[in-house]
Amino acid sequence: MSKKSLYIVALGASAGGHQALWEFFANLPHIPDVAFVIIQHLKADMHSVADQLLAKYTTLPVAWAKDRGQIQPGHIYMLPPGKYMTVLGANLRVVDRDPLNKINRAIDIFFESLADQYDGPSIGIILSGAGSDGTQGAIRMYQQGGQVLVQDPATTEFSSMPITAIVNDHVKLIAAPQELAHYIKKLVSASSRMS
DSSP states (O other): OOGGGOEEEEEEEOTTHHHHHHHHHHTOOOOTTEEEEEEEOOOTTSOOOHHHHHHTTOSSOEEEOOTTOBOOTTOEEEOOTTEEEEEETTEEEEEEOOTTOOSOOHHHHHHHHHHHHOOSOEEEEEOSOSSOTTHHHHHHHHHTTOEEEEEOGGGOSSOHHHHHHHHHSOOSEEEOHHHHHHHHHHHHHHHHHHO
16 A cells, blocks of 8 residues: 555544543444544553553554554554654654653644655544644644544533634534544545545
């Protein structure tokens, strides 16, 4: 499969994001040639079972991202705790996050790299969370031709991340997680017909 035919869907989530991710993947139709990358704010100093919990809601393989790991279609990659992640071509790069840096910009960093370092089709999704992480990255994705979707703030546990993205960016759709999941298939199918 060529790099250009692989669709990367990146999901950014923070506080309250577990439930949104579960709802998204529980309702996701089968979509070939799509890889999913989850950038979630997790406590850096604690072991996480977020991968095991998510696996209960999907038949897709779920794994913590590894440095220099190649992105494969039909897989879900999760940002490990205490790390930042970028994409270079069709490979993930994972580095340690400075523990002294109190502001977590993991979503912005990944979205920006997806916009600048990946020349295939991409979608960024901002889910429940406090703060504004993801907004600057979403703007960059839009500027580079990527699509940005946002969870409806009325369906979130913490709404500031989605609201900030809506106010500052050109979002394609604002909807509940299950609706976002079905809309992904529409976007990918439309892109396939145009290519």
